[in-house]
Amino acid sequence: QQQVKQSPQSLIVQKGGISIINCAYENTAFDYFPWYQQFPGKGPALLIAIRPDVSEKKEGRFTISFNKSAKQFSLHIMDSQPGDSATYFCAASLTDSWGKLQFGAGTQVVVTP
């Protein structure tokens, strides 16, 4: 049973465009929501994370929007660049087991020149 559902499975965006990836979760006890970026042949790397007490967090071109009542959160990549082409995973965890991340299935993002 997948506790974090991610969509879309893949997306293609032109350079300079906005990439939007959505995630939904079931367990209301989750209190940490990170996004990881993974390039082929590499391990996932933390991109940005949010706690449920804030509705938005921005770091450079990456923004997380969080909707606690809808149990949804999303990643927006502004001004997408070819170097952003990667697979992105949303995840969630509980306070008492914060290293035990429940990952979504991933979104493969391709940014065309």
Place this chain on the structure above:
Amino acid sequence: DTGVSQDPRHKITKRGQNVTFRCDPISEHNRLYWYRQTLGQGPEFLTYFQNEAQLEKSRLLSDRFSAERPKGSFSTLEIQRTEQGDSAMYLCASSPDRGRHSPLHFGNGTRLTVT
């Protein structure tokens, strides 16, 4: 390079053989995690250590799997009597224990292919 190191990067083995993977975490990170990632999926938690103590194991970790972290430094993950369904990327991650939600630092994984 002071990141998480995993060895080997690739392992091809025949069904029924035993394999062992090694992970060297970032020094002074006392938490170490093992995850498994199959093609087209996100990583799945297998087990984690705080120092040398194995504190949690997923039900994904069958009796054929065993992990150790002697002296709280490097860790090994052994799979006995491998099956084709064990083919996956095995990822190791480490984190400091500086309170809730210290970020996990992943290695580049060991890709296992069972023929």
